[in-house]
Amino acid sequence: MDVLDLARTQFAVTGSLHFLFVVLTLGLAPLIAITHTRYAVTGRPVHERATRFWGQIYVINYALGILTGLVMEFQFGLNWSGLSHYAGDVFGAPLAIETLGAFFLESTFLGLWIFGWHRLPKWLHLACIWAVTLTAYASALWIMAANSFLQNPAGAVERDGHLVLTDFGALLTNPTLTMALPHVLGAGLWTGGFVVLGASAYQLFRRTPERELFTSSLRTGVITSFVGSLITVGFGYAQFGAISGVQPDKFDGGVLPGLGLGFMIMIGQLLQFVIMFALTPAVYWLPRWRWAHPLLMAMTPLPFIAAILGWLARESGRQPWLINGRLTVADAMSPGLTSGMVTVSLIAFGGVLGLLALVDYLLIARTVRRGPAAATLGAGAPADPNERAHALSY
Amino acid sequence: MDILWLGVFALLLIGYFALEGFDIGAGMLLPVLGRTQRDRDEIVTAMAPFVLAGEVWLVAVAGVLFGAFPAIEGEVLFGLYPLVVLLLVSWTLRDAGLWFRRRADGSAWRTTWDWAICAGSCGLALSWGMALVALAGGLSGPAIGLLEPAGALVMAALFALHGWTFLSWRLPGRVTGARRTGWALLGSACAAAAPVSVLLAVLAPWLLDHMAPAGTLSVLSVMILPFAPIMVGAQVWVWRMFGPGRAADRIPSFF
Numbered sequence: 001m002d003v004l005d006l007a008r009t010q011f012a013v014t015g016s017l018h019f020l021f022v023v024l025t026l027g028l029a030p031l032i033a034i035t036h037t038r039y040a041v042t043g044r045p046v047h048e049r050a051t052r053f054w055g056q057i058y059v060i061n062y063a064l065g066i067l068t069g070l071v072m073e074f075q076f077g078l079n080w081s082g083l084s085h086y087a088g089d090v091f092g093a094p095l096a097i098e099t100l101g102a103f104f105l106e107s108t109f110l111g112l113w114i115f116g117w118h119r120l121p122k123w124l125h126l127a128c129i130w131a132v133t134l135t136a137y138a139s140a141l142w143i144m145a146a147n148s149f150l151q152n153p154a155g156a157v158e159r160d161g162h163l164v165l166t167d168f169g170a171l172l173t174n175p176t177l178t179m180a181l182p183h184v185l186g187a188g189l190w191t192g193g194f195v196v197l198g199a200s201a202y203q204l205f206r207r208t209p210e211r212e213l214f215t216s217s218l219r220t221g222v223i224t225s226f227v228g229s230l231i232t233v234g235f236g237y238a239q240f241g242a243i244s245g246v247q248p249d250k251f252d253g254g255v256l257p258g259l260g261l262g263f264m265i266m267i268g269q270l271l272q273f274v275i276m277f278a279l280t281p282a283v284y285w286l287p288r289w290r291w292a293h294p295l296l297m298a299m300t301p302l303p304f305i306a307a308i309l310g311w312l313a314r315e316s317g318r319q320p321w322l323i324n325g326r327l328t329v330a331d332a333m334s335p336g337l338t339s340g341m342v343t344v345s346l347i348a349f350g351g352v353l354g355l356l357a358l359v360d361y362l363l364i365a366r367t368v369r370r371g372p373a374a375a376t377l378g379a380g381a382p383a384d385p386n387e388r389a390h391a392l393s394y
Numbered sequence: 395m396d397i398l399w400l401g402v403f404a405l406l407l408i409g410y411f412a413l414e415g416f417d418i419g420a421g422m423l424l425p426v427l428g429r430t431q432r433d434r435d436e437i438v439t440a441m442a443p444f445v446l447a448g449e450v451w452l453v454a455v456a457g458v459l460f461g462a463f464p465a466i467e468g469e470v471l472f473g474l475y476p477l478v479v480l481l482l483v484s485w486t487l488r489d490a491g492l493w494f495r496r497r498a499d500g501s502a503w504r505t506t507w508d509w510a511i512c513a514g515s516c517g518l519a520l521s522w523g524m525a526l527v528a529l530a531g532g533l534s535g536p537a538i539g540l541l542e543p544a545g546a547l548v549m550a551a552l553f554a555l556h557g558w559t560f561l562s563w564r565l566p567g568r569v570t571g572a573r574r575t576g577w578a579l580l581g582s583a584c585a586a587a588a589p590v591s592v593l594l595a596v597l598a599p600w601l602l603d604h605m606a607p608a609g610t611l612s613v614l615s616v617m618i619l620p621f622a623p624i625m626v627g628a629q630v631w632v633w634r635m636f637g638p639g640r641a642a643d644r645i646p647s648f649f
Binding site: 059060063066067070071073074076077078080081082083084085087088089090091092093095096097098099100101103104105107108109110111112114115116119120164165166168334336337341344345348349352353356359360363366367376377378 | 442443444445446447449450451453454456457458459460461462464465467468469470471472475476478479482483485486487489490493494496497498606607609610613614617618621624625628629631632635636647648
């Protein structure tokens with residue numbers, strides 16, 4: 001492989017890893033916010049256990065979302081400095097807005113939520129997880145706006161050899177954004193719904209002591225994936241109109257875009273069929289149908305696979321352009337980049353993040369297997385200082 | 395407008411050194427101050443609520459570098475290539491150590507990730523020290539020359555001092571055996587942020603020469619400045635919630 005292939009491989013590997021974790025973050029965040037709200041309103045312990053259990057899965061998943069995201073952010077400057085040089089005045093704006101206006105708040109509020117159990121006032125603690133959810137969605141908006149600019153450089157004109165922002169609104173009304181953003185958010189709900197569904201099926205199959213919790217969450221998983229699949233498939237097909245306008249031969253070029261698109265649609269349609277005609281009508285009885293639970297568990301990875309295939313189709317369909325019609329990937333590569341530099345960083349990022357991703361999934365599986373009783377997120381109340389002093393005096 | 399965004403950039407970078415510097419220092423000192431597993435749990439519990447709110451300042455620095463200084467974003471990151479790779483791998487290891495150390499049972503598991511925290515924190519301090527020296531030299535020479543190792547050691551010492559002061563403030567008389575006031579912590583924060591502040595002052599004219607055009611900066615101002623009060627408020631809230639005046643945390647906490 002030459003240096004360009006290596007740099008592209010590095011972006012594909014870190015980008016795919018990043019989206020594997022981000023897609024679940026986007027889907028689980030609203031579910032946890034809703035569960036936490038039910039706990040705050042009713043005060044029922046079963047909702048507290050549910051919030052802590054699903055919340056722990058969410059935060060373990062979130063760790064790799066951050067770590068892969070850091071590498072993504074810095075990778076632009078490392079390997080693709082031609083991009084910021086040529087289009088930074090435009091492309092940099094949504095990225096800067098994402099880091100300051102969304103991720104900065106998301107991370108701060110998530111820290112408050114994780115470590116604020118039994119410390120923060122009840123309603124403020126609840127507000128933290130809603131803030132995390134809102135900022136995660138805002139993050140998705142800005143990152144998708146930046147990516148859509150690469151697919152269709154709207155709102156910018158070329159002056160003196162580089163792009164200048166002329167119409168910020170056009171970044172947000174970009175036809176490659178307006179249909180793709182709901183598509184991605186729907187895929188998040190679908191993935192989150194399937195993880196909740198699969199984990200609940202596992203616990204029910206194992207004759208969990210938490211019957212009420214997992215009966216309810218299995219139904220939540222079905223309804224969430226039903227809604228998610230409708231949004232994903234609907235806005236997925238709606239994208240074809242916009243794409244044929246700005247990238248008419250997007251899926252005709254290489255093997256990867258067509259193949260990725262084809263398999264994604266196949267998985268998506270098949271699953272949507274199963275959700276619509278089997279799972280949703282049977283949602284009331286499904287928690288009791290033990291024979292069906294292994295099938296539900298087996299389906300859990302499919303939305304993840306479809307999501308990665310979708311991204312491969314979207315991104316490889318843009319080749320050889322980095323910014324469609326304006327800047328090629330080859331021209332965007334940092335001048336002076338050598339195979340040695342990319343190889344070392346590819347092994348470092350790919351190796352470390354790949355290994356950590358594997359560990360992360362094993363830890364999520366372990367959290368699912370051990371159930372709500374073993375969740376360490378928000379476990380126990382802090383010892384009352386007076387009571388502790390009293391105990392120490394004996 | 396140019397001055398405003400230069401100020402935001404400087405504030406974020408200085409904020410990172412002041413607010414994340416003690417987490418890096420405490421991580422470096424983890425095996426030194428935490429002889430027993432219980433001591434290490436206590437150290438991690440003390441720093442845990444500040445980590446997410448602290449490291450995000452650097453994410454914001456990178457975002458503003460891209461948005462407000464696009465002409466030099468690539469130049470700076472590419473010029474520091476090996477150091478940026480080292481910084482990212484170290485950051486990843488440190489964070490993985492924090493998130494994973496209590497996710498499975500057994501002392502071998504936790505000890506392994508405690509070493510990852512220490513190694514990652516040391517890597518962060520050393521790569522920052524070298525990066526600051528390389529930036530001061532104008533990125534002209536090789537990325538790692540003669541002065542860089544000296545810079546790395548100075549930065550590591552400053553972060554270690556900041557981490558030690560933080561632990562003496564947050565856990566008075568415990569793992570460090572010392573007690574420090576909030577004023578002392580402010581002092582060590584200034585010390586940790588001093589090298590980068592000097593560098594920013596030196597580089598300010600160069601940064602001002604490479605600002606994004608006014609149209610881009612206006613968009614950033616309109617889209618980001620309205621959130622500034624919430625961002626500041628959330629950060630202040632973290633410090634009010636998890637300061638030493640509050641009841642001690644259960645040990646260990648989630649991290």
